[in-house]
Amino acid sequence: MFCFQCEQTAGGKGCTKVGVCGKQPEVADKQDQLTCALVGLARAAQGKTPDEATGGLVMKALFATLTNVNFDAVRIDEFKSQVEAAKAKLGGAADLDWETLWQGDQDVVSLRSTLLLGLRGMAAYARHAWLLGKKDDEVTAWLYKGLRAVGEDHSVEEWLGLLMEFGQVNLKCLALLDEANTSAYGHPVPVKVPTSVEKGPFIVITGHDLYDLKQLLEQTEGKGINIYTHGEMLPAHGYPELKKYPHLKGNFGTAWQNQQKEFDGIPAPVLYTTNCLMPPRASYADRLFTTDAVGYPGLIHISGENGTKDFTPVINKALELGGWQEDRTFTGINGGTELMTGFARNTVLGVAEKVIEAVNAGAIKHFFLVGGCDGAKMGRNYYTDFVKKTPKDTVVLTLACGKYRFNDLNTGEIGGLPRIMDMGQCNDAYSAVQVAVALAGAFNCGVNNLPLTLVISWYEQKAVAILLTLLSLGIKNIYLGPTLPAFISPNVLNALVEQFNIKPISTPDADLKAILG
Known part of the structure; x- marks a missing residue:
């Protein structure tokens, strides 16, 4: 394997035996093959108009290659099969040779990698907006354009031009996501969020997908289950259409890299909507659930049609585990017991x-x-x-x-x-x-x-x-x-x-x- 896409990469150069994140070589290689298949799909789409479902697949499949998102070789294979089927519908094209993805002139590899990794990030943003019904033809078209560019030869000046063009398109993508979230949930307002957990059944939801949180809040309403955000889900408390649910109680834990310690023996399920998932310890692996692009071997995955999901397995696990017997107070890394967002x-x-x-x-x-x-x-x-x-x-x-x-x-x-x-x-x-x-x-x-x-x-x-x-x-x-x-x-x-x-x-x-x- 070879992977140098995140900051923690081994020796500051690249993971070659196993990912520092816990990603196994088989999964890393399959993600590279999926990336190369996506380049093939983008080539097949040139001069044509792929349907919206194909654009959604490109976003989701690219999302699955981000750090700490999907560790499941079976799920990566499923994505690749879907990509190959979509490519065949468009008439077919050659995939990029995955063995040369990270090879070549040092500067060209650097520029090509920067564009590819940026595309992966934009795909995640576009996916969130897409699930809320917000789509931008230019953003989707640039995902195809950028993937094709990854498999092409360019001068250094042309690569730099592509990177700046990508940056402008990503701004449109971020604006699209902002519109998606604010039109669905209102504009965030300042709010103080406690870090304590009340006694009784609860669910921790982590990641970034506010639509998943909205569905979970709706499905747990009136069932005596409290909901706590974790990590990047904290800002959800500021959105009027989410904060109106009284059982959205507070924030559990701190940043993603502390989860193995903070989730150790937790008497509640944790729902991963996006990154960042770390390989779980045995003390809490049986209560972890994944959804959308996220995956890990042995964990229960909640699928859904166009983002609509049934979180009954998560709810039942919360009732089964029952939560803590008494209220608990937790603190941030500096000892604070209250966070502000919005x-x-x-x-x-x-x-x-x-x-x-x-x-x-x-x-x-x-x-x-x-x-x-x-x-x-x-x-x-x-x-x-x-x-x-x-x-x-x-x-x-x-x-x-x-x-x-x-x-x-x-x-x-x-x-x-x-x-x-x-x-x-x-x-x-x-x-x-x-x-x-x-x-x-x-x-x-x-x-x-x-x-x-x-x-x-x-x-x-x-x-x-x-x-x-x-x-x-x-x-x-x-x-x-x-x-x-x-x-x-x-x-x-x-x-x-x-x-x-x-x-x-x-x-x-x-x-x-x-x-x-």
């Missing part, structure tokens, strides 16, 4: 005048967007320390699971606004972009001239997609860590540094001094 674009832009006044009065000197993916590698405490050290006259915007490093901190307020504002999931990056654009408009300057610094932690492919979108918007001076991607070659890195001044993180003190002077 500061999406509608909320932040709703108080834009107040923010602008605070900037003009000198009450707010700088904005930081500290967010992205969390992970288990050493060095992630940088983000906790960075936020702790930010001056009291600065605001920290955050999104994605990287916030679990500091979202239970009480850093105070500025003019009635909390200094830490959680804008949502990685899926909600569109909110951050819109806020930055609105502030730039208010101050009559470019985004790069704002008192705004992006301090990004990356882990997997959705972070790659978002980074390419930010670069396509011309955003510069991004601090990126905790380590640089293994798939970025030295020459490609130099090109990105030269054009966008991307900076590897160093230490919180040194970086804050460089940013604030």
Whole structure:
């Protein structure tokens, strides 16, 4: 096997024996074969108009190749069979030679891999929107175009052009997902979320898919079962159409990489709607359920037609296990017992005048967007320390699971606004972009001239997609860590540094001094 698509990859170079994530060589090879079959499907689709079901299949199959999503060789084979059948309906075409997927000139492999990994991230976003009935022909068409490009020869300049074009299309995809979520569930509002768990039966739901949560809430209503979010599902509490359910009680646990400890012996089922799934321990494997693109050998999978699902097996398991006998209080990594979320674009832009006044009065000197993916590698405490050290006259915007490093901190307020504002999931990056654009408009300057610094932690492919979108918007001076991607070659890195001044993180003190002077 060879896999270097995530931040934790072995030796910072690539997993060749077994994935650090727990992915076995057989599964890694089958995912590569699935990827190459998708390239073949994209080739067969050129000049034709595939039906919507085929576009949905491309999204779901690409989603299954993301880190920590699908560890099940049987399910990957099923995806490949479906892709081959769809390709045959379009007249057929040759698959990409999977043995050469990661081989060739170092810089070409780097650029090709960056595009492919970005496509995987965008497919996940497009899948969420697609399940809510929101589709964009340009986004779907670019999935086909990008897959074809992965199997073609291009100059370095052409690859860079494709990456910037992809970034712009991914922005449209993020806007589509934003529209899908807000039209279905309303615009998020600020809300305080407890980290305690009440006695009695409960279900933990993790991942990103709000539609799965909505269905689970509907199916558990009046059954004496409480629902707790985990990981990237935390921002669900801010959506009016989800928070109206009184049995949506709070958030259990912290970031995804702590699940093996936090789920150990839990007297409740856990439903995985998307990544991030880690190989489960025996103490709780019998109570894990997967759905949609997620899979793991031996776990019960909940399937459904076009996203509509029956979660009865999960509900029955919750009633069987019964939960804890008494209320329990849990804390974040910094000891906090309450989390805030719901500061999406509608909320932040709703108080834009107040923010602008605070900037003009000198009450707010700088904005930081500290967010992205969390992970288990050493060095992630940088983000906790960075936020702790930010001056009291600065605001920290955050999104994605990287916030679990500091979202239970009480850093105070500025003019009635909390200094830490959680804008949502990685899926909600569109909110951050819109806020930055609105502030730039208010101050009559470019985004790069704002008192705004992006301090990004990356882990997997959705972070790659978002980074390419930010670069396509011309955003510069991004601090990126905790380590640089293994798939970025030295020459490609130099090109990105030269054009966008991307900076590897160093230490919180040194970086804050460089940013604030």
